[in-house]
Amino acid sequence: MTRKMADPEKSEVIPVPGRDGGISDRTEVRLAGEGGQGMILAGIILAEAATIYDGQNAVQSQSYGPEARGGASKSEVVISSGEIDHPEVLQPDVVVALSQEAFKKFASTVKPTGLLIVDADKVDSSSAPHAIRLSITKMAFEATGRIITANTVALGVLVGLTGVVTRQALEKAVIARAPHGTEEINHKALEAGFAAAGKVKRSDPEDTQR
Amino acid sequence: MTRKMADPEKSEVIPVPGRDGGISDRTEVRLAGEGGQGMILAGIILAEAATIYDGQNAVQSQSYGPEARGGASKSEVVISSGEIDHPEVLQPDVVVALSQEAFKKFASTVKPTGLLIVDADKVDSSSAPHAIRLSITKMAFEATGRIITANTVALGVLVGLTGVVTRQALEKAVIARAPHGTEEINHKALEAGFAAAGKVKRSDPEDTQR
Numbered sequence: 001m002t003r004k005m006a007d008p009e010k011s012e013v014i015p016v017p018g019r020d021g022g023i024s025d026r027t028e029v030r031l032a033g034e035g036g037q038g039m040i041l042a043g044i045i046l047a048e049a050a051t052i053y054d055g056q057n058a059v060q061s062q063s064y065g066p067e068a069r070g071g072a073s074k075s076e077v078v079i080s081s082g083e084i085d086h087p088e089v090l091q092p093d094v095v096v097a098l099s100q101e102a103f104k105k106f107a108s109t110v111k112p113t114g115l116l117i118v119d120a121d122k123v124d125s126s127s128a129p130h131a132i133r134l135s136i137t138k139m140a141f142e143a144t145g146r147i148i149t150a151n152t153v154a155l156g157v158l159v160g161l162t163g164v165v166t167r168q169a170l171e172k173a174v175i176a177r178a179p180h181g182t183e184e185i186n187h188k189a190l191e192a193g194f195a196a197a198g199k200v201k202r203s204d205p206e207d208t209q210r
Numbered sequence: 211m212t213r214k215m216a217d218p219e220k221s222e223v224i225p226v227p228g229r230d231g232g233i234s235d236r237t238e239v240r241l242a243g244e245g246g247q248g249m250i251l252a253g254i255i256l257a258e259a260a261t262i263y264d265g266q267n268a269v270q271s272q273s274y275g276p277e278a279r280g281g282a283s284k285s286e287v288v289i290s291s292g293e294i295d296h297p298e299v300l301q302p303d304v305v306v307a308l309s310q311e312a313f314k315k316f317a318s319t320v321k322p323t324g325l326l327i328v329d330a331d332k333v334d335s336s337s338a339p340h341a342i343r344l345s346i347t348k349m350a351f352e353a354t355g356r357i358i359t360a361n362t363v364a365l366g367v368l369v370g371l372t373g374v375v376t377r378q379a380l381e382k383a384v385i386a387r388a389p390h391g392t393e394e395i396n397h398k399a400l401e402a403g404f405a406a407a408g409k410v411k412r413s414d415p416e417d418t419q420r
Contacts, residue, residue: 044250044272051274061271061297062254064261087271088297179389 025081027164030092030109031154032074032102038151039098043075045173046155046165050079052176053169059087072102079164094162096154097123098136107131117157119150132161132200139192149189156193161200235291237374240302240319241364242284242312248361249308253285255383256365256375260289262386263379269297282312289374304372306364307333308346317341327367329360342371342410349402359399366403371410 029046031039040062047060059078076089095110096117097103103123110116118125120133134157140150152174159170171190178186239256241249250272257270269288286299305320306327307313313333320326328335330343344367350360362384369380381400388396 040254047272047274057273057275059271059273061269062257063267063269063294063297064257065267065293083275084273087273 026084027079027094027162028089028092029077029079029094029096029158029164030074030089030106031076031096031151032072032106033096033098033151034071034102035073037073037098038148039073039096040075041177042151042155043077045177046077046158046170047079048176049159049165049169049173050077053172054165056081056165057084059084061087061089072099072105074102074106094158094164096158098150098154100124103128115161117154117161132157134196134200136193136196139196140189143188143192144185146185149185152186152189153193153196156190156195157197157200158193160194160197167194236294237289237304237372238299238302239287239289239304239306239368239374240284240299240316241286241306241361242282242316243306243308243361244281244312245283247283247308248358249283249306250285251387252361252365253287255387256287256368256380257289258386259369259375259379259383260287263382264375266291266375267294269294271297271299282309282315284312284316304368304374306368308360308364310334313338325372327364327371342367344406344410346403346406349406350399353398353402354395356395359395362396362399363403363406366400366405367407367410368403370404370407377404 031042033039043060047058050056050058057080061076062074078084078087078089091111092109092114093111094115094117095106097107098119100123103118103125107116107125107128116128116131118131118133119136121135121138125131125133136153136157137147137150140153141147143149143153155170155174159165159167171187174186174190175183241252243249253270257268260266260268267290271286272284288294288297288299301321302319302324303321304325304327305316307317308329310333313328313335317326317335317338326338326341328341328343329346331345331348335341335343346363346367347357347360350363351357353359353363365380365384369375369377384396384400385393
């Protein structure tokens with residue numbers, strides 16, 4: 001894993017492979033957790049941020065196999081400013097894991113140069129020394145009083161770290177999909193995610209909780 | 211279009227190509243409407259019915275291109291009892307169109323032997339003489355008082371006509387995804403959809419509203 005974090009002041013975002021000068025700007029994202037953690041909705045929101053509010057193209061999907069009967073749930077998004085020929089996520093640039101089982105199943109699928117984000121309180125990621133460990137669910141509860149907003153916090157972290165969509169686009173997409181009456185708490189959850197990403201980027205890599 | 215409706219008493223469901231004796235039982239479904247009609251959620255529910263409650267495999271996806279900025283919204287589901295090699299919908303076996311723009315964009319993509327279901331009050335389908343025309347949104351309002359349940363009615367119609375998943379599986383999937391407090395109206399909407407499908411199957415093809 002060779003994320004370029006040596007000089008965070010110079011780069012506004014942690015470069016995701018393919019977005020920093022390569023010929024393709026295709027970014028593959030895999031969001032994984034338990035059923036009920038809202039990872040499918042998070043995928044839809046990220047895709048809508050990319051397309052409706054950011055003018056890119058996106059494909060968002062869920063593949064269900066035998067594992068759908070209990071266990072880890074995953075949602076995938078492919079984002080590109082160009083046409084998307086292959087809608088499948090082959091080797092994600094970013095993996096978010098909010099549960100131990102999701103981590104076990106999907107952490108190893110991330111690109112060697114990719115970004116792995118885990119919930120520090122839910123995942124034992126000692127086998128993945130370069131994972132970004134953040135207390136995502138705890139932050140959600142502290143910011144909004146509702147752990148169900150952990151998916152929104154995770155989106156804030158992901159976009160804050162990668163810049164795969166603009167912050168403004170993500171804010172609009174989150175609010176557009178927030179159930180009536182939850183706009184405010186979802187906004188707070190998003191702020192908490194962006195703030196956590198900001199701290200990761202400002203911190204010395206040696207200091208972060210990894 | 212050669213749907214086998216000549217003797218509805220003999221066939222429990224309208225055969226969808228590939229499900230009646232072929233080597234592949236892959237079924238491709240495209241659900242299309244306006245943003246806000248809940249077609250993405252309908253796709254997720256159908257995929258969960260197939261996988262979690264019916265033991266099949268499924269891929270559910272949305273592709274967003276430039277058309278995502280307003281206009282027709284579509285959701286796609288591939289269902290198979292075997293492995294799904296290609297997650298893309300190439301030529302759907304079933305297309306549901308709940309708006310005129312969705313009809314214009316996607317009606318022509320249905321397989322020549324496939325099934326086209328349109329909302330009779332929203333779509334001018336005079337160019338598609340073999341479409342199944344049903345007042346889906348109106349039925350939703352009459353059954354539940356809320357037109358937002360039209361997507362659930364549409365699922366009942368689709369599954370009632372095709373049997374692509376079992377009725378029991380669809381019922382469980384709808385209830386599992388129904389927002390708290392809306393279980394009862396979603397159940398009613400589903401009943402209305404199944405009832406409408408039953409009428410189509412019992413009627414002489416010459417009599418149906420096509």
